[in-house]
Amino acid sequence: MRTGATFAYSRQKFRMVGQAQHEEKRVSTERIEGLAAVLTAVRNSEGMTQPRLTQHVGLGRSVVAQRVAELESAGLITDDGYGPSTGGRAPRRLRIRAEAGYVVGVDITAQRLVVGVADLAGTLLAQLEEVVDVADGPDAVLTTAERLIDDHLESIGRIARVWAIGIGVPGPVEFRTGQPVAPPIMPGWDRYPVRDRLAQRYGAPAWLDNDVNLLALAELRTNPAASAARNMLYMRADVGVGAGLVVKGELYRGANGSAGDIGHVAIPEGGDAICRCGNTGCLEAVAGGAALAREGRMLADTRQSPALAATLAETGTVRPLDVTLAAEKGDPAARALLQRSAHLLGGMLATLVSFYNPNLLVIGGGIVRARAHVLAAIREAIYRRSLPLATQDLRIEMSSLPDDLGGVTGAVHLALDEVFSPGRLARWLDAGSPAGQPYIATDDMLERPA
Template sequence: MANERINGLAAILSAIRAGTGVTQPMLVERIGLGRSVVAQRVAELEAAGLIEGAGVGPSSGGRAPRRLRLRASRGLLLGVDIAATELVVGVADLGGTVLGTRQRAIDVADGPEVVLALAERFADELLGGRTAPVWAVGVGVPGPVEFRTGLPVAPPIMPGWDQYPIRDRLAARFRAPVWVDNDVNLMALGELRSAPGAATAGHMLYVRVGVGIGAAVVMDGRLYRGAKGAAGDIGHVAIPEGGNTICRCGNIGCLEAVAGGVALGREGRMLAESRQSPALAAILAETGDIRPMDVTRAATRGDQAAQALLGRTAALLGSTLATLVSFYNPHLLVLGGGIVRAEAHVLPTIREVIHRRALPLATRDLRIEVSGLPEEISGLTGAVCLALDELFAPATLETWLETGDPTARPAPPPDSRTSPATR
């Protein structure tokens, strides 16, 4: 466990990262350490090359205090967002500013060797010509991850990935510490860092509805992963309306099997083939396939069958989310993923069902919103945030601060639950 000195250093770093124009008097007020202790810790962080002066702040009568900032150019971060059908890789500085990205459609079922080789190639292209070293890597995958080990565990839509050593492979490849998490957790982290309403909500549920369905739980502003990392995996809970529908996980009646993107595409195709939906029939004739976004397009054009399908999907989601709202009582429920494109057709129904079925006290001040981050960058944003939060967490900081170089110890500590953004 990190000692008091390391905890103070991590707290000061966190405060400097979170704000602009931070001064030592501000740190004394915000962190609660004495002036002499703050001065010592600031000097230590400056000597390690992690922070630097950034002009002067307003004077309260004496000498104007120095502003402090992170030395964002000291190192680079890699973010890798692996979704069911898409790969996004980005490089960022230590301030979290994304400097470049690469993106391509994939099939995660092609397996880790194919997908990770492409991710490594994209990373090499993004790093080409840059002189700063890679300090940390954050990775998101569309399945359950044991956070302590970074290993995917029986991921339903990721054949060949079970127990694959993603962390070890990328740590050896880039000579930097690597953290791996479920992609929905990373989307929630991205929301926390980029949306003021989410950052101040305290208790939040982030629910991604796309090809799969998953949730992330935020408690007191921190991501809660549960005992092993499986908290929030709601896509494979059984619901009465699921009947005997077979899910990709092998069970029957899962929420994802009847309300996820695959189900929406399947039902949309049936509407097209039966000619119940003229708009979807036209799309099928033109493209040979029906995707979830095609159902949304048809509904937007006024197609009644497509609108009814989205309405049924929203009711199914709303019923499950009402249970979660009653159970957890969050301040904020954020919907992300492909469902955001259908916001006008699904959000009113989801809200109505939640308010009708959840406890009145749980919904009295509940805010239900869609994510403000574009789907294509929300996972990448979260991957960068994960790398930053864990890199500067007390348990990790203690392993590399003396050398000033986290690449000298590429593997993360055995358990990094002390991160200020995670539990």
């Protein structure tokens, strides 16, 4: 009896302790989520005030006041003057304390490396660019990237305050592990621990993503139409063709990180055009920059395009940009070539619009330069082949982000979004900063060093 009673008592006690722990965990989860929501709202809109925050994050006034006070004492947000009064005392405007730390963005493209350092508001303070060949492999390219980062940090003079690093590469990335997986144009990079290498070197959490996702993220964070749209499809058409998806204001990567990788989908018009991925008939192989260069060269060789023939005679080559320049001079063959590319891209976009029903489609990459010759054809293909309901609220625009800064801007915002997300914030808030804690980028707490 006695033993039984004790046992029953212990079980009840255990249950009570369990409930208390559960309650404590729930409260702390709510607290962190509230802190992250307030922080995100302050980060993403200028001149945020406490009354607006209350509407924005859907928490009560006193809870918002508490979270704001907590973030202020943690040194993450601060006063930024007073907002407009709505009758009573003018509300304080809040801003992220941008100067509290730095984030590093690294944009690796096929032929170019851009490294930028930004403050915690995502404002680029400086960027350096260098020509690289991604085919030289990860060690050569990342050694160059590290040299540029070191130069930057030295010029700023605050090496210890790197809070986070975002990196983009021109190939498929497994987001969870921060590794490229079987990237078609990046020999030697398959499963290379890009994220972990930079995280360890700078003692800061790092994240790796593919370049198109980062362009979509840059668009989302810098284009007011994109942040208002919530459901955005971003397509980059350049040498590579790919898409990035934003769902309800957040980048959607799919199960493994490859969502939006549409460049290597076979299309009926693809025929036997050989693609750099090794397959034939890919969208990229017939509508991307390589196709423009190849077909443009053919038009020059056969003299169907006098403008491109002149370019070839002068420079010995035909680049995608030369096709656009020839079209601008009124060359009919070059115009027809751009129209064909636009038609093929538009066909793919019609499928994506039907599948996903975005309210904003942004087109970026080298194609932006050819806007006058492609936008109407892309629109036409989308509207002709999509259901009216799918396009009734659809806005289509060309990206206005500068070509050389889009990737690095996205990389910086990747680092900021991740480091301020509820799950990560919970892991560093008590320490005051994520600097010196590279392991918080990984999902597995066990990887934390003793």
